[in-house]
Amino acid sequence: xxxxxxxxxxxxxxxxxxxxPGCGHSIAHRVIAEIIDELGVRGTTIGVPPAGCAVLxxxxxxxxxxxxxxxxxPAVATGIKRVRPECLVFSYQGDGDLAAIGIAETFxxxxxxxxxxxxxxxxxxxxxxxxxxxxxTLLDQKSTTSPPGRNAVLDGYPVQISEILAMLPGTAYIxxxxxxxxxxxxxxxxxxxxxxxYQLDGRGFSLIEILSPCPTNWKMSPIDACRWIDDVxxxxxxxxxxxxxxxxxAGKEGAGHDR
Amino acid sequence: MNSKVLxxxxxxxxxxxxRAGCRFYAGYPITPQNExxxxxxxxxxxxxxxxxxxxxSEIAAINMVAGAASAGARAMTSSSGPGISLKxxxxxxxxxQELPGVIVNMMRGGPGLGNIRPSQGDxxxxxxGGGHGDYRTIVLAPGTCQELxxxxxxxxxxxxxxxxxxxxxxxxxxxxxxxxxxxxxxKPRQYSADYVLKGAGTGKAKTIKGLILDPLDMEEHNxxxxxxxxxxxxxxxxxxxxxxxxxxxxxxxxxxxxxxxKGAIKRLGDHGIKAGLFRPISLWPFPTEELRRLAGTRKxxxxxxxxxxxxxxxxxxxxxxxxxxxxxxxPGGVVPTPVELANVIVRQYRRDR
Amino acid sequence: xxxKTIFSGFGGQGVLMMGYSFAHGAMSEGYEVTYxxxxxxxxxxxxxxxxxxxxxxxxxxxxxxEPDYLVVLNTPSLYTFQNRIAAGGLLxxxxxxxxxRPSRQDMEVFAIPASDIAEELGNARAFNTVMMGxxxxxxxxxxxxxxxxxxxxxxxxxxxAVVEINRKAFSAGYDFLKA
Ligand SMILES: Cc1ncc(C[n+]2csc(CCOP(=O)(O)OP(=O)(O)O)c2C)c(N)n1
Ligand code: SF4
Numbered sequence: 054x055x056x057x058x059x060x061x062x063x064x065x066x067x068x069x070x071x072x073x074p075g076c077g078h079s080i081a082h083r084v085i086a087e088i089i090d091e092l093g094v095r096g097t098t099i100g101v102p103p104a105g106c107a108v109l110x111x112x113x114x115x116x117x118x119x120x121x122x123x124x125x126x127p128a129v130a131t132g133i134k135r136v137r138p139e140c141l142v143f144s145y146q147g148d149g150d151l152a153a154i155g156i157a158e159t160f161x162x163x164x165x166x167x168x169x170x171x172x173x174x175x176x177x178x179x180x181x182x183x184x185x186x187x188x189x190t191l192l193d194q195k196s197t198t199s200p201p202g203r204n205a206v207l208d209g210y211p212v213q214i215s216e217i218l219a220m221l222p223g224t225a226y227i228x229x230x231x232x233x234x235x236x237x238x239x240x241x242x243x244x245x246x247x248x249x250x251y252q253l254d255g256r257g258f259s260l261i262e263i264l265s266p267c268p269t270n271w272k273m274s275p276i277d278a279c280r281w282i283d284d285v286x287x288x289x290x291x292x293x294x295x296x297x298x299x300x301x302x303a304g305k306e307g308a309g310h311d312r
Numbered sequence: 313m314n315s316k317v318l319x320x321x322x323x324x325x326x327x328x329x330x331r332a333g334c335r336f337y338a339g340y341p342i343t344p345q346n347e348x349x350x351x352x353x354x355x356x357x358x359x360x361x362x363x364x365x366x367x368x369s370e371i372a373a374i375n376m377v378a379g380a381a382s383a384g385a386r387a388m389t390s391s392s393g394p395g396i397s398l399k400x401x402x403x404x405x406x407x408x409q410e411l412p413g414v415i416v417n418m419m420r421g422g423p424g425l426g427n428i429r430p431s432q433g434d435x436x437x438x439x440x441g442g443g444h445g446d447y448r449t450i451v452l453a454p455g456t457c458q459e460l461x462x463x464x465x466x467x468x469x470x471x472x473x474x475x476x477x478x479x480x481x482x483x484x485x486x487x488x489x490x491x492x493x494x495x496x497x498x499k500p501r502q503y504s505a506d507y508v509l510k511g512a513g514t515g516k517a518k519t520i521k522g523l524i525l526d527p528l529d530m531e532e533h534n535x536x537x538x539x540x541x542x543x544x545x546x547x548x549x550x551x552x553x554x555x556x557x558x559x560x561x562x563x564x565x566x567x568x569x570x571x572x573x574k575g576a577i578k579r580l581g582d583h584g585i586k587a588g589l590f591r592p593i594s595l596w597p598f599p600t601e602e603l604r605r606l607a608g609t610r611k612x613x614x615x616x617x618x619x620x621x622x623x624x625x626x627x628x629x630x631x632x633x634x635x636x637x638x639x640x641x642x643p644g645g646v647v648p649t650p651v652e653l654a655n656v657i658v659r660q661y662r663r664d665r
Numbered sequence: 666x667x668x669k670t671i672f673s674g675f676g677g678q679g680v681l682m683m684g685y686s687f688a689h690g691a692m693s694e695g696y697e698v699t700y701x702x703x704x705x706x707x708x709x710x711x712x713x714x715x716x717x718x719x720x721x722x723x724x725x726x727x728x729x730x731e732p733d734y735l736v737v738l739n740t741p742s743l744y745t746f747q748n749r750i751a752a753g754g755l756l757x758x759x760x761x762x763x764x765x766r767p768s769r770q771d772m773e774v775f776a777i778p779a780s781d782i783a784e785e786l787g788n789a790r791a792f793n794t795v796m797m798g799x800x801x802x803x804x805x806x807x808x809x810x811x812x813x814x815x816x817x818x819x820x821x822x823x824x825x826a827v828v829e830i831n832r833k834a835f836s837a838g839y840d841f842l843k844a
Binding site (some may be wrong): 316318343344428484485487489490491492571572573574575576578648649650651 | 727
């Protein structure tokens with residue numbers, strides 16, 4: 054009999070995810086692990102988990118990993134990739150990690166066209182620390198540090214990281230996906246695989262943004278959280294390919310990744 | 313009359329700060345101090361002129377505080393572990409520019425990301441300046457929620473009086489626990505506002521700066537700061553001396569460790585060991601003289617910290633040659649029980665006898 | 666005198682509220698008191714607990730390595746804490762949910778079918794107030810009237826129905842244990 058569902062090789066053998074029920078992190082982990090298997094690069098992959106709910110990712114992925122301090126993943130990944138250009142390097146970051154404290158590292162890694170991939174988990178809150186406002190929190194969305202709802206005048210606006218980074222010539226591939234339904238998970242998988250392939254082909258910086266449910270801090274059931282992504286969150290953060298630089302252009306625009 | 317309320321440590325800091333006239337808070341989430349920014353988000357914006365900002369990082373938060381202080385506000389930020397490390401450049405700059413401000417550090421286990429349990433591993437960082445250059449900050453270490461309320465208010469007064477950043481150094485346990493508190497009446501703000509930037513109007517423009525390229529001028533600035541630090545060292549030490557009249561052994565501990573020590577002292581009594589406590593409340597300036605005075609009549613000092621031994625160095629500086637010093641430490645976020653500490657002390661001095 | 670109590674159960678069962686209201690009541694009775702919740706990631710896992718120390722002298726450590734009293738609302742909490750309770754200590758458990766009993770003999774166990782009692786009163790969620798009734802009957806640390814006032818203060822609810830059901834639930838728990 055053919056086995057149709059099994060644990061990816063790139064996930065460890067024995068563990069239980071510590072994530073809350075309905076959390077997008079567990080799905081994203083699984084998808085990434087499947088891709089690493091399919092590309093056959095488990096032995097040459099190095100991951101950089103963040104400070105955030107995904108900090109324990111190294112307990113789940115059976116690939117080499119180094120934890121970064123909060124927001125510094127892209128700098129750590131830069132160091133790794135420059136020393137080991139043959140490796141598949143990815144940094145995995147939440148929206149606080151990437152878009153608040155780590156915006157400088159993210160922006161400049163993208164601007165240098167560093168040839169690695171960022172998996173950007175956008176759940177519109179700080180998950181790990183208990184539901185504070187994130188740069189991606191929607192207007193009027195309540196959080197523990199925006200109790201009446203996010204106020205544009207006092208708290209600023211939700212940040213469209215993917216669109217902003219797409220403006221930088223150094224970025225090769227940027228797509229926004231979500232993991233709120235089986236169909237969308239398939240699309241997410243396709244996107245990450247493409248980004249990893251671009252990296253393996255030396256085409257430069259790639260980032261996959263994933264709108265990810267956080268039922269716990271959204272104070273919703275997992276099903277309502279998935280629905281909220283469709284009905285509300287994706288209106289602010291539209292799903293789709295945001296930038297796809299053709300191979301020829303990548304060479305010209307400064308990917309030059311044999312350095 | 314101010315009545316007694318049951319409140320969580322972190323929220324007490326927020327409330328005490330607002331009552332003390334803090335009108336600017338910037339901070340970034342990090343456990344175990346999240347309730348401070350959360351309290352400020354809820355309450356500071358309701359106060360006239362109150363500004364709460366969740367900054368993009370701790371680096372931004374401390375620099376926002378510097379800006380608010382230069383513009384004349386009572387300003388505060390708070391964090392823990394990694395976030396306090398990120399603030400150090402800004403704290404150094406505030407020390408150089410002689411700006412007042414309050415920085416709360418709810419210590420957690422480290423180094424690195426470490427954990428979120430109560431710890432005392434940041435003593436060196438706090439009491440030795442923490443950032444680059446030749447400077448000090450006042451460091452206050454509360455041991456109870458009541459003291460948290462009182463010292464938060466005092467921190468603003470001291471910051472103004474000496475135009476200096478003041479660090480409130482506590483830990484995750486004090487931040488998370490609730491105890492009854494009575495908020496004291498804050499003193500009216502007293503400071504000389506010469507430095508405050510309001511726009512020059514038709515008068516002379518002011519500058520606040522830390523870049524002093526001429527070494528002789530920089531040296532003069534360093535000595536000027538040092539003179540200020542000497543005044544603080546002479547006038548602002550604080551400590552609690554508990555149960556030492558009959559004591560053969562004096563435990564030296566601060567903050568949460570001192571609470572554990574008090575519990576241990578009771579149990580040591582049951583073993584027939586008379587112990588007392590010396591609890592530094594100001595960690596910088598360290599109450600060296602007070603401790604040394606105690607060593608005139610007591611000869612056994614037992615330092616207990618939730619670290620591998622940091623305050624121990626200040627105790628040695630104070631007592632080396634005057635008394636015996638023993639040490640017990642539990643780093644990494646472990647809070648030992650009073651029973652454990654008592655047992656360690658019993659073993660220590662049984663061996664000596 | 667200092668007595669320490671640990672309240673433990675699933676997050677959402679109201680354990681923190683039980684500890685908080687109890688601490689508040691003890692403060693109103695004039696005691697020294699500390700309340701220490703478990704915090705951070707350990708809460709995410711689904712269990713919550715808090716420690717309340719009550720005394721007529723300064724409370725040194727808010728941590729209970731050997732609690733005098735233990736109130737447990739789910740089976741995992743019973744397993745976690747049963748070995749920590751001081752010899753001669755009191756254990757209160759919600760027997761509607763917990764069928765296991767501690768293996769130790771050196772403590773007194775009070776099995777209170779709190780969820781069943783609460784359900785009979787028409788509000789299954791009030792089971793923790795039933796537990797508090799039984800707990801305070803046996804420990805006498807806070808007088809019923811004072812506790813109920815504290816509960817209303819910390820819940821901040823002035824809704825008549827809520828106040829009513831809590832009072833009923835408390836009395837039911839209080840009367841369940843014979844003096
Ligand atoms: C310098 C520093 N500041 C703050 C923290 C605390 N911290 C840990 S994770 C985190 C944010 C988590 O939010 P996000 O990045 O959105 O990831 P999520 O947990 O939602 O997946 C924060 C503020 C830290 N570890 N280091
Ligand atoms: S808090 Fe949110 S992001 Fe974190 S594990 Fe739970 S659901 Fe996931």
